[in-house]
Amino acid sequence: MYALHKLLWELRRDPALAERFRVDPDGVLSCYELEPQDRAAIRAGDFRALYCRGANPYLLYFCALQIGVSRQDYYAQLREGA
């Protein structure tokens, strides 16, 4: 979970990294030692899965906004099936 949190935090703090992630997500993800489930979920933009796996909601939400997910879409996704 630390590697995922580190990714989420760094994506939020570094606009250049967030931009690279949009263009080349696999290239960015390969720099982090993510659990396979975490990697698949972030690659698919599945914030609900990451939330259910116990990711810190602040880090998750801020990262989503930084990589271009709208507030509405983020919360709509989290509420699916809730």
Place this chain on the structure above:
Amino acid sequence: MAQLTGVLATAHSPGLTGFPERADPVRRARVMAGFAEAAGRIRSLRPDAIVAVSVEHFTNFFLANLPAFAVATGERHLGPVTEEMAAFLGIPQRHYPGDRVLGTHIYRYALAHDFDPSLADGGFDFDENFCVPLELLGAADVPVVPIVVNGVNPPYPTARRCYAFGRMLRDAIEAAETADSVVVLATGGLSHWVGMPQAGTIDEAFDRDFLARLEAGDAAWLTDYDDDQIEAAGNGAHEIRTWLVAAGAAGVPFEILAYQPTPEWLTGTAVAAARMPEPAAAPGGPRTSDAAPR
């Protein structure tokens, strides 16, 4: 010696400055009236410094090194941290003056009195935590000592420890020799959820119960919370730990200046001030016109 002349606590919801118009007009007016009242009180206390106690939302700290408590002693603090956040909050970026001398004194005093906060000796930036209340209270030019309580990632410092930290903080302020009037300002809360499916929900019963404890000023009742009880009012509700620091510093009952459940701002939005006893006349002479010789 310095005097702790005022202790206040307010919300720091981004909506207060970023999108105030979204809230119900009556609720908005009542909250803003509370802030205006608090602003007037702070102004009348003519503080040399504000010790501002809040959480920080992963703006500076991360899980690689996450302090339970931290004291920021820098000479100035950038806020809001990015232009993007400045636009979101509707607050222009600036440098807020820090009170390095008082901050360093508080840090040293804490260590000497069995508290072990982290030191942030510079490079400490603000998010809504400090920018929103300092702007709304017209206090952005008062030198500030930011103190951070972890309210963003479990486990948290206990309610008891937060209250005790506040008591230590009062003693530290009263032992300071470089200021006359110091105000403590806690920011955050009350119930709210951030990044969770419940975002926009307000737990009014939790909020009103907390405010009743604050009005009673009963330390045992105020600190009778475990993590689960607070978490039940949202991950953002852990920010009441900053209010508990303020309550410990004040040691007296509070007056609630405003409380409105405000879903559009995503928080139970409150403003409160401690009912501080009248200050004793300063050794150097009377402080108020009432006490002037006739």
